[in-house]
Amino acid sequence: MKYTKKERMNIGRQIYEDQINKYEAAGKYGISAQTAREYMRMYRNTNHLPPKTSKPRDYGLAKAKVIPEAAKLDEYQKMSKEDLISALIDARIREERLKLGYEVVEEDDSKKKLITYVKKTAK
Incomplete structure (x- = not known):
């Protein structure tokens, strides 16, 4: 030991x-990240503390708005059922394209531009 x-x-308390974090502790004290994690667990269990809750990771991605703006709600209320279905399909297609790392942007009626965000897909 x-x-x-x-x-x-003391390492576990920090x-x-x-x-x-456990990676900084590993580098600072010359131990593995797994050992640093075990020190933290030992500190937590000895002092009868609750487990740490993990923080949500953002991975550098933009935060999406969950609630549409009031102006958008008015637009949606005025749309017909067919238009709403079409808008939903378009939104899902855009979402899947973004997951794969690209987006198609219409510059004018006849031209579309492909924007690539990552060099390689996750697959």
């Missing part, structure tokens, strides 16, 4: 209290 129990508890 490289560190005493007191030192391991990770548990988000002063450093």
Whole structure:
């Protein structure tokens, strides 16, 4: 064992209290990230603390608006059933294209432009 129990508890406390993450602890103390995680668990269990909740990751992606603007709601209310279905299909197609890393933008009636966001797809 490289560190005493007191030192391991101190490393675990720092990770548990988000002063450093397990990867920073691994580099700073010359241990593996898994060992750093075990030190944090040891600290948590010894002090009878609740498990840390994971933070949502954003991966650098833009946040989508969940609720449409009031002006958009008025537009949707004025649309016919067929127009709403068509808009929904278009939205789903756009969503799937974005998942694959590209988007098609219409410049004018006859021209479409392809915008690629990633060099490789996830598949």
